[in-house]
Amino acid sequence: MDTPVRNDNDLLKKINWLMFFRVFFTVFLLGSTIFVHYRQQIVSPNPSLEFLYGIIVGVFILSIGYAVLLRYGMNLLGSAYLQIILDTVVVSLIIFATGCYSSIFSFLYILVIVNSSQLFFRKGSMFIAALSSIQYGLMVDLEYYGILKPFDNSRSLLTDDLTQVTYKIVITMVAFFAVAFLSSLLAEQARSSRKKLIAMEEHVRRVDRMAYMGEMAAGLAHEIRNPLASLAGSIQMLKEELQFHPGQEKLMRIILREADRLSILLSDFLLFARPPSGNVAEFLVEDVLVETLDLFEKDINCRRRVSITTDLIPRVRIAMDPVHFRQILWNLLLNAAEAIPDQGKIHIRMQNLQNEFVEIRIADTGHGILPEHIHSIFNPFFTTKPIGTGLGLSIVHRLLETYGGSLDVESQINEGTVVTLKIKNVK
Numbered sequence: 001m002d003t004p005v006r007n008d009n010d011l012l013k014k015i016n017w018l019m020f021f022r023v024f025f026t027v028f029l030l031g032s033t034i035f036v037h038y039r040q041q042i043v044s045p046n047p048s049l050e051f052l053y054g055i056i057v058g059v060f061i062l063s064i065g066y067a068v069l070l071r072y073g074m075n076l077l078g079s080a081y082l083q084i085i086l087d088t089v090v091v092s093l094i095i096f097a098t099g100c101y102s103s104i105f106s107f108l109y110i111l112v113i114v115n116s117s118q119l120f121f122r123k124g125s126m127f128i129a130a131l132s133s134i135q136y137g138l139m140v141d142l143e144y145y146g147i148l149k150p151f152d153n154s155r156s157l158l159t160d161d162l163t164q165v166t167y168k169i170v171i172t173m174v175a176f177f178a179v180a181f182l183s184s185l186l187a188e189q190a191r192s193s194r195k196k197l198i199a200m201e202e203h204v205r206r207v208d209r210m211a212y213m214g215e216m217a218a219g220l221a222h223e224i225r226n227p228l229a230s231l232a233g234s235i236q237m238l239k240e241e242l243q244f245h246p247g248q249e250k251l252m253r254i255i256l257r258e259a260d261r262l263s264i265l266l267s268d269f270l271l272f273a274r275p276p277s278g279n280v281a282e283f284l285v286e287d288v289l290v291e292t293l294d295l296f297e298k299d300i301n302c303r304r305r306v307s308i309t310t311d312l313i314p315r316v317r318i319a320m321d322p323v324h325f326r327q328i329l330w331n332l333l334l335n336a337a338e339a340i341p342d343q344g345k346i347h348i349r350m351q352n353l354q355n356e357f358v359e360i361r362i363a364d365t366g367h368g369i370l371p372e373h374i375h376s377i378f379n380p381f382f383t384t385k386p387i388g389t390g391l392g393l394s395i396v397h398r399l400l401e402t403y404g405g406s407l408d409v410e411s412q413i414n415e416g417t418v419v420t421l422k423i424k425n426v427k
């Protein structure tokens, strides 16, 4: 047997429900039988009703048996199959007791089939439909040929001919399979949407947790920054005021260098986790670009090592916080310069795209990005540098996101990298 339901809890719930439903139905059957019994004021013993009482008692005993089996750890799917198969037998007995061919209870098979589709889905419910068809067909055939004698002789099927009997059997069987098909289809759809829902809930919870963790981490980073600054400041003062021998001097330098690194990491992290909301202003791209490049050319990362050329267009305006724009440019320029081992070039080209976007292309002649790294470079903390924080591109991405901009990276190993920024311009 296949195992269509992997979630045992779910299956157990359904089995419990089925057992409850069966007992409930049996009580109902018992009640209506007693009612009929009294109404008819039957004097002579009625074998049909007695047989029904027997079935009712049998179902109660079976229900207790199922509960005991479940209690003592019977395999859930096996138990479900046992119950459903015995249900088809019980239904056959009820139909036999109430007139076989003329019984109005053949719909009970359909209840069993619907239940089986909830428990076993497509294959299992088809199997139960087949089992019900065989039992029903066999019973009616045996009755037709006079082998099986129902109790209720008054409404014998002798009046129907073979064609009518066959017709009824076939129609009933088709109904069984149709119900099995449709209800298992519904059950499967319900199962897959439930799965999707659970996956979505899981996702939302994870995102929530991440956001919470991010907030906590940002709070922590913020709290560490001030004591770190006092520490670095105090050591700096000690270093200037006291005399150390060279070994101690070296240790002092290490402390200051590492404090510096920590402080950069904290600021970068804070910028990434809580980018300041920013004061949006309109400005000329060219102005801020030239300003940033001037600063950058004096920076230690660039000085005398990297030559920068530009190809800018004037009078293009964008609307964002200029501080953010500078930060974006700075991070990208820094990456470009850091990728260049000795001497190299950075070229910056500006383009107007359909008067809607301004495109800024920063091309370097650095070592490039390995194809297996290209998908990770935007992940926070992903770095290939010994002292990198891996936050530069994450910050760029985060900042651009808030202004509806985009970033594209293309790279050839040992030839260089081209980073393309696209930002909406102001007309």
Ligand code: ADP
Residues within 6 Å of the ligand: 331, 335, 336, 339, 364, 366, 367, 368, 369, 373, 377, 378, 382, 383, 384, 385, 387, 388, 389, 390, 391, 392, 393, 394, 417
């Ligand atoms: P960091 O610079 O601290 O390593 P980033 O987020 O700025 O962090 O960059 C992540 C990684 O992406 C870098 O470690 C580097 O491997 C790669 N990378 C980014 N820009 C370039 C570039 N222009 N050339 C080569 N590699 C780059």
Ligand code: MG
Residues within 6 Å of the ligand: 331, 334, 335, 391, 392, 393
């Ligand atoms: Mg960087």
